[in-house]
Amino acid sequence: GAVVSQHPSWVICKSGTSVKIECRSLDFQATTMFWYRQFPKQSLMLMATSNEGSKATYEQGVEKDKFLINHASLTLSTLTVTSAHPEDSSFYICSARDGDSEVDEQFFGPGTRLTVL
């Protein structure tokens, strides 16, 4: 199956700093990438949908100025958590849709665990 990588796997930062998370599709072109957040023992929560070359579409309640998304190429999308606070501590997961696949499944990256002190 298609492979999606995420970097870093985990990060610990001080409150007020910014953190950038990269999501890459390694063996396919992803016209659409998705960013999710998952708190402990809860389901995935879609934060935003990112299409290559255009602005991301944010879900209701997600601050676009706080969670900056850039999808500059067909294989890379980045999520920057600006001025992170302890309540932003979560498991952030990206997924990518293979536009050439017959099935509209999403391939998930391994996730990034963010801890804000």
Place this chain on the structure above:
Amino acid sequence: GQNIDQPTEMTATEGAIVQINCTYQTSGFNGLFWYQQHAGEAPTFLSYNVLDGLEEKGRFSSFLSRSKGYSYLLLKELQMKDSASYLCAAMDSNYQLIWGAGTKLIIKP
């Protein structure tokens, strides 16, 4: 509104069979997905159904009834490694995935 319902937790015995049910309500429908998620890891794809009926893939099978808004995931010959959360997700008319909260499956020896 759009909604996915699945049980919070289930327990089964190693070697047995377990069925995880999922009901959905979405604006339009473009398929039903099942994902497996081990603790601390990202979800991995298990199955996709868009037509009514049963899809079998090894020890795992998935069933869909579009008229009833219902799906189930059937796991046979359970192994300890099958202990995980199983996420049901329906794709709406905008090709967005609507996620259930997941069913935590506990396998006992």
